[in-house]
Amino acid sequence: VILKSVSKNPRPGNVPPRCCETDSGMINSIGLANVGLDKFIAEKLPAFAASNPDAVCIASLAGETLDEFLYLAEKLSGSGTIKAFELNISCPNVAKGGMHFGADCNASRQLVEEMKKISSVPVWVKVTPSTTDPVGVATVCAEAGADAVVATNTIPAMKIDITRCRPVLGNTFGGLSGPAIFPASLRIAYMIHRALPELPLVGCGGVDCGEKAVQYILAGCSAVEIGTATFRRPDTLAEVKQFLSDYMEKMGFNSIEEFRGLAAR
Template identity: 40%
Template sequence: MNEQRLAVELPGLTLKNPVMPASGSFGFGDGRIALENDLNQLGAVVLKTTTKNARTGNPQPQIAQFPEGVLNSVGLTNPGVKAVVQQKLPALRTKYPDLPLIGSVAGESVEDYMIVAQQLAESGLLQALELNVSCPNVAEGGMQFGVDPRTITKLTSLVKQQVDLPVYVKLSPNVTDIVECAQAAALGGADGLTMINTVYGMRIDPVTRRPAVGNVMGGWSGPSLKPLAIRMIYQVAQQVALPIIGVGGISSAADVIEMYLAGASAVQVGTAQFSDPLACWHIIADLEEELDKLQLTSLTELRNEVKEGFLNERR
């Protein structure tokens, strides 16, 4: 494999390829898939979302699988930022000293985000942070941080003032205007965007007459999410000059190319791992063949071509 063909440069991140597991997929590098395979072959690893205090998550069942996707209401289960900084991160960094690591930050208040972001950054073990703004803002009556552009700007700006790492904002699709939300993140000083998080959904079991997950509703992901992700990335890429990490329904190298054509500069893979635990590795192995089909020398060439196309469309 020619790593130069697949190499990606993003703020704070030098990636040998554009593929990384989405937050939650590999835990803190201590999940089964992560323990049984070489993470150094990936572009980067996005860690499980961390909150100020430990969380046990939502009622069981937390995950329901369907042919067309997965509904999850895990509820950001994690041991809390103190345990992550003192135990999880050192163990992972010792095993993988050169692997780019991205911490995922969440909270119930702006202050929570700032505390978690600061402690993760001060560990010196991460290359970037990703703000999960799809969390309920307790101070605002439970409304998600990511649905209010003013809140996105404020949150991003305060975190940026608190840390010296690049900050990527993971946008929620559960909004009226995704471009406005992306512009709000840019205004707050975001270094990049991750698009998109899960769609708020629900499934009901006809036999039990009960919701499929214990929390009644949850985040929907999988192949059926891809058209929405592609559309939103395309819209944002034409209006906001920030690099985008595309996520939503990716299960093949062809999907990665489609994300690039929409305007992404790297990708995250999540739900595909339910059916193929080695999805990330398989996608990386197939990427060069996809570039050959398009007669492209590198992903950088593809990205530059797409960027120039967007500029021409705006003229």
């Protein structure tokens, strides 16, 4: 389970409305609303661990600067509950940090290098689809020691209310997620795997059924993340798991590793 991104200070998030539906997906401009690190450690983490004792818990870190990322990692490193960090350098809904960080190869490299020096748990990097060179960003992250790359986050988008003649979202722009982005995210995952076949890769974007999870694995991913689909159908995860075992039995695969990346060879 990847927890909602946490920042050093509490963030109220963007002006509402912060979500709207689109064809085959949704647009959100939450703006990384969260309680901030102190309350996250004092309240959210213990509550999560108590109600999900078997879950492998990954903290998503959202810093506006390198120092903030390092501060978050230092404070959370000793928690015991967190098994990996996912660096969110791909949020499209914030003025600082987020995808501005993730579209900059030098900033991404320095961040991962510094994080690897202090982190006691694996460091994953969630890359943005909003750059002309997602493979370049993944490459510098891998060179800097990232333990895995997550491809990808939401794609910047908007919707206009034709009666009010205004943008629907209070923030005007948001990030598109759900099935609408699946083919675009899959392409990026595939390209990253082709360039960096040894790098552990996590597919993210648009998975709403087992068949799409299998496509990410065939593209080279070892795991997939599922977000938007769980709003619509909370049992999506169970369905994906069942589909995967049925698919593997039908195809004669004994492990994910046996078919991971087959479509990219």
